[in-house]
Amino acid sequence: MLFRLIRGVLLHQRSKMLLIAVTIALGASLATGMLNVVMGVEEKVNKELKNYGANITVKPKDASLLSDIYDVGDGGELNTAYLREDELGKLKTIFWAFNIVDFTPFLSAEAVLTDGTQAEVTGTWFNHHLSLPTGEELDAGVQSMRSWWEITDGRWLDEADENAGNEIMVGTALATEKRWTVGETIELTTSQGSMKGEIVGIYDAGGDEDDQIFATLDAVQALTDREGKVASIEVSALTTPDNDLARRAARNPAALTSRDYETWYCTAYVSAICYQIQEAITGSVASAVRQVAESEGMILDKTKLLMILITALSLIGSALGISNLVTASVMERAQEIGLLKAIGAKDHSITGVVMTEILITALIGLAAGTALGFGFAQLIGRSVFGSAIDMNPAVIPIVAALIALVTIAGSLPAIRMVLRLKPAEVLHGGH
């Protein structure tokens, strides 16, 4: 009998039940979509923030200050400590290797130009292709780590070119001063050697780098006779915003309790990643670039909080919307319920019938809504960040529980109200 009643409602009152199912589907898709976006937004925004460049710099332990303090132009005898180029791949073997998105080495020298003046020439990677032992393929270098550079003339130096070793890029300030244009060949001399470089591109960096010359790392190593050596490494890593523990650890990791140490080591705090880099690269000091690291953490926190609050609003909104509609549709059936009561139906069996109908409708709505919601999350991910947002299966039970709660909460007061009505009054049509 119950089954027949329910089937009757679902079939005969199709349009009404469809309306409820549509509303529930919309609510469920909203909840699914927003929860997915909230869970994925941190990673996406973190990647966007990589625009600001490196958040970790790695320098050799002993000589980091000498050239600054003594203002030694050429580095020469004093700046004896270097990092080893062949160890760079080790950056991708640390515990948080997956979080290291980009890195590039630097080696600078003062070179004498043909007109007798000096200029700083920096050797680095531009779009260096790395094939890691883990099987990962990576293009690392300044082309991605200096996203704010504007190429005013020519093009980026391409390391895949055969001739890359004889190509250079020049800052706009230096190029203007020397009246250099793309295609010209410049001779650079240091006490250890000399090279001829063809200008392939002129860049505007809006900073000190506008007065420099950039060449491939190999070329500058040969120029300064420092084969296989690099002076510093810039690393761009996805990090977790610092908290109290991270700040304590940054001061002295040895002072932590073993449990705290483990938590810290296994969280992607910038200080933990620095520590692991120091372990991987001999004789290095890795430090967080606070300008980038600190701001990054804050913006991530803010964005996440903002999205959570917007999600909360839309969840509350859709919950109220659904329960509202359910209430309306139950109350609408006052006459029918009155009739059921008049022919002797018990309160609990009426409640059972009405609830089952609505829950079946809700289930259909939920299934359609969840699928739609994943679609919305993808739409947002693709159009804003250009990449898919990870599907989070944990969202489904959360949304299902939410919809069930909202539907029941919406129908109960209405049912109670309807049950309290006298069958005669309802059937008579009075209100």
Place this chain on the structure above:
Amino acid sequence: MTKRRMFLRMVTASLLRRRSRMLIALLSIGIGSTILAGLLTIYYDVPRQMRAQMRSYGANMLLMPEDGTTLDSAKLEETLETFPEDALVGASPYRYVRLDMTSRQQSFTTAGTDFEQVQKTSPYFSVEGNYPEAAREILVGKEVAETIGVKVGSEMELTWQPTLSQAGNEASAEGAEGNNASADWVPGATLVGSAEGFGEAVLSVTAKLDDEAKIAEFEVDASTQTEDIGSLAGTDEAFLSQFIGKELPLELGKDVDALSGATITSEAVVNALNSARSAETAARPSTAKYTVSGILVTGGEEEGYVFMSLTDLQNLTGEDRLDVAELSVSADEEQLNGYCEEIASQGSGVSARLVKRVTKSETAVLGKLQALVFLVTVVVLLLTMICVSTTMMAVVSERRKEIGLRKALGASDNSIRGEFLGEGMFLGLLGGVIGAVLGFVFAQVVSINVFGSSITFQPLLLPAAVIVSMAIAAVSCLAPIKRAVAIDPALVLKGE
């Protein structure tokens, strides 16, 4: 009873008598318009709020003197007036010199700045200890501190060695006698200076200072000036005696009176004396003791510098000069470029440059965030509005019987449509107003929780929320009414 009064009566009666149903409809519209108003307010305000947060990346504009000119505090103040007050987050003046640390024979790049402004333009600076507050307190970069082994509270003696370029002077004085680089301030120095007097003829002065740096002896060679008028400056006892016992620099008409009838010559005498004094001070190395009030950690090149207040550095070097000013301006790239052009057009010798790394990246990141909030807003609004209209539809279609009855009594289709639309739009109006207020409250809560600052009220939002609510209410009423009206009243009344 007129038609209009009847209409009003039916609308209000239906709202009052069918309270619970109307409440549901109102609630639904209210929720919809709360979400609409809340999200739109947030969407409009997010770029502004986020931009303020982005300022934690530090300065995005640099002010520098153009070639051949200098920058000083007064000129900086003047240039800063270009910016509206609420856009300028902070402006730190910087003067870089190399100072020697007497005890270690090492020299450090030292920056003179305004620490109050630095905390605004570079909020990522982390100081172990405190920012300097009192005079002669300094901030030492972490690398410097580690190299020379100083801690918070340590004392450092720093010496400024002027070089020819640093002493860079417009002073026409030949410098002072005994210009010995290693000598300390010698109170008994003799100053020799010259300046152009009447008719561009050069006169010269010689002043010997006593132990308290006051003028003890004073001579003027004014033989080049007009005879018996200007030339009296070298012989007139009353004029010359005024200078004895005075401290430099002097001001004509205040510290000393002009020789009658020879104002230009008198001015030249004072100018010669003052420029001789500044040349003397500028060329002399000076030393002072400083207390380290904090160690600076940034992870950048600032860790290799020493920072002191601009006043301390000016006292040490005796010049009011700035190399650069770092500005943190809350504006988008286009506005920033506008400011740069405006400063260039003022022709004050100051040029403004953008820090590309910060401005470019900010534009990119902010663009994404805004797009994110925009899309989320659109999706949420769309879904919410559909939700609202399904509820409205349910509420209206429930009244098919009533419609049938009224049709049977002879009501025209148009009057039924009009009445239902009027009812729906009235609900839309009420719900829209409630929603606009609640939505603003919600946006305010979000803004205070996320950004710690209050949100600006968008006055246009109130009519927008009301109009959208009314439109949605009207549209969602139309479909069920149309269906009810089309049906034969007899069928509806019969209950099929």
